[in-house]
Amino acid sequence: MKQQTTDPILEVQAVRFRYPDGSVGLDGCSLAIQRGSRTALLGANGAGKSTLFLHLNGILRPMSGAVLFEGLPVDYGRQGLHHLRSRVGLVFQNPDRQLFSARVREDISFGPLNLGLDAGTVRNRVEEALLAVGMTACADKPVHNLSFGQKKRVCIAGVLAMQAELAQILDRLHAEGMTVIIATHDMDYAYQWADVLAIMDTGICAASWDAAQLPAYLDQLEGFGVGVPRVAEMHKALAACGLFGPDLPAVRSHSELLDAIAKMAAVGSRP
């Protein structure tokens, strides 16, 4: 388990949480999220991924342990939550459960209006957020006519529009502006997308690895039952087959691997 201490923007420290029905949500979970990083949370159903997310946004409050935002313990007063939620947004699995307005623009404006911003600012933010997710063209459609993927984008826009430093974030989106954490079952996608892979297991964060170093941990990964990236497996098999040298950098996506193979084919056919 890797400990990073550089600049965590969000941190949970030994958080315990039990639901009113007695089931354990988190059982002493610790994890630090680095500023500007992309973290993927992996784990079985009920491992605590959602519970952890709800803690990061202040919707659930730890029974013991602490949640830190920018190094400070979260203030659960009204002002504190206001501040936290204007910086930390949540997008849920199922867009139909979080979109409740008739029109796309109306839904995106929900958060910023709740922040108490004036109409002009809200209007600007909505347009910026629409642009950022590439949904400007669909902005006047009723929400129920959108596809699943489009609804998902509207959800993301709704969260983007709440962010205090939206303009800066959007400028730097491709640099290191926004810290993103996702919970997923799709190991292939996680491996391709994330910088850090964190494995949740029965209420604790069992491991947290840099994606680039994952190939070294494949055996350990198998033990968690969250699957192994197919690309990493394939890459390993091909290296064993002698197609690649042993010290090749980790290949993290299907298309990268295809490219690498094509390159090999070109090299192989040249002499």
Next chain:
Amino acid sequence: MKQQTTDPILEVQAVRFRYPDGSVGLDGCSLAIQRGSRTALLGANGAGKSTLFLHLNGILRPMSGAVLFEGLPVDYGRQGLHHLRSRVGLVFQNPDRQLFSARVREDISFGPLNLGLDAGTVRNRVEEALLAVGMTACADKPVHNLSFGQKKRVCIAGVLAMQAELAQILDRLHAEGMTVIIATHDMDYAYQWADVLAIMDTGICAASWDAAQLPAYLDQLEGFGVGVPRVAEMHKALAACGLFGPDLPAVRSHSELLDAIAKMAAVGSRP
């Protein structure tokens, strides 16, 4: 487009269907489903996959064209539908939209009771269906305490329990007893699972290929925007790289490909 004429159990011939709101469901769709085959329907949202399914079960009636079951046009009278639905079952995407009762056994008994079977037969069928989907142990839990996957199994059991030749089908399940058609977006899964891949496009069945022959049609497949199986792509690249001979049989799953590579590695290291 391949025409099979051996023994289609279900066939749609130039079926047209338009919804009351004017949107086109099917626009002259033709497809034959072979007895005992596994067919995957692929296509974008709104391509007509669900509309086709509802025709196969007799819920929608074609405006022109014909639906044939075991070579005969479907009889839309009460008796005819009764017969069709005791042979052709439908499982929907979302279990929450098709389970009526909170008790697992009750829900499974719904279909067979509608067929007018006596209580004893229904009871046997329910238990057989539960066993077939591996849910006997969960049968006393209320539906709302089941996981998504478990609910899905209850749905399948509900359809199994309606089948006229249930006992025989279950005996032969691993042989060629039941004809299965699925609609999916997951090309990798479809390629691995199905014998036949049928591509739906704006209300027609644009192509229908034997899965084993798919590699020959990769370029055509790309044109339909339903994705290309990663395994087939990888296999092709590796063949181009000289790892496999050109006349290798199609490899349809990730693990098959891994095995094939491992075999190559073993061969390569032997001399």
Next chain:
Amino acid sequence: MLIEHSAYTNRWRRVSPAAKGLFSLCGLVAAYAAATPAAACGSAAVLCVVTVLGAGIPPLRYLRVAAPALFFLAVSALSLAVSLKIGPSMADVSLHLARTGFQRVAQVCGRSLGGLAALLFLAMTTSLIDIIGLLRRLKTPEVLLDMMTLCYRTLFVFSEAVHDTLTAQSARLGYATMRHSMHSLGGLVATITVQVWQRSQALHVAALARNNDGPLRFLEQVYPHSTRDICLAVSGGAALVALVRVIS
């Protein structure tokens, strides 16, 4: 839902609902048959002990389930105990504690506790699906049974949707102030309202696909030792009623 949880986990979950229903009915009869508050409270205590020790319901959970009803009882009993006297002018209103009031309050409280204990016995040992099955055997109109079956199934689907949407709205500060709460709650209720039609349409198609063309039919659940359980319940219940009559 604590009651729901108990109904599926208690020791008597597989006992015939007819037996549990009859015993609960005897409990209600006992509550009304008790001539003195002490007798009614005695009946409540017996039912409570039977539920907690017999069916194995944790006592703390039992109390938590009973708490809202006890609160209603406290408020109502208070207003019964206090007597309001309106004088010739509207301003001349006086409150006093009537002596005769106490006797009546004790009577009502005893009966309510006895009734509540009888209701809780049934509710905490028997799942609603079993109770619907029982109502089916009692020849309840089919439409009503269909409504109950579908309602019981769908209410969990809806409450999950409501819960998720509430969380999503809170994450976007939807309940930060009272005005926002109203607006958010309105949006929430409206989306759920639209789902009423969408879901019922989907269920209708799913029912057609399974050849349904009338009332919803399900296989009756079989309970082992049904006759024995019913005999036990009736004799126990009769003993309870007799006991209450003897005490009072």
Next chain:
Amino acid sequence: MHIMEGFLPLRHCIGWSVASAPFVAYGLRTINKGIKENPEQRMLLGVATAFTFVLSALKMFSVTGSCSHPTGTGLGAVLFGPAAMAPIGAVVLLFQAILLAHGGLTTLGANIFSMAIVGPFAAFGIYRLAQALKLPFGVCIFLAASMGDLLTYVTTSLQLALAFPDPVGGFAASFAKFAGIFAVTQIPLAISEGFLTVIVFNALARLNPQELKDLNVVTAKEVQA
């Protein structure tokens, strides 16, 4: 506000059950007729019952400051019609008694009378009256929902007063007592339920006017307005 199990004297339990029965029977007949014409209504009623149950369990404490629940009678009466609301309400009340220990079996008749008969019929009557007076749509809905809620609670107070007349002041004093005690929570609740229902209908009109039109709840003109 439901009357708890065992609270009412036996004569009142029977009396209110007898009073409620014809309304529920009439509602069931209406429903049966509807299902014959349109089989989909079987599912619609079941799902609508679940909707009403979940709605009545929605806590409005963030709004009213107390842990109270909307009755949903106004919304239900306008959406599904007052006749259908009697059986729907009967099932909801039965479920509340069994799943939440809220209300009771002996008091089911009395609770049905106030929550599933007086509330919806009053709400629907007021809605139609307000429409006839050509009041704006929002005002019609507000009046229907808040008065439906308020009259439900007045009926419950009447039922309690009838069962327990004050030994000194009689029925009127007893009614004043019960109405006074529960007014603390019920009046703010009725007003907020009125506002909430207006917001719901506004949102509905924007979300999906087609389904409301199919129900003949509102004419096309009202939805656009």
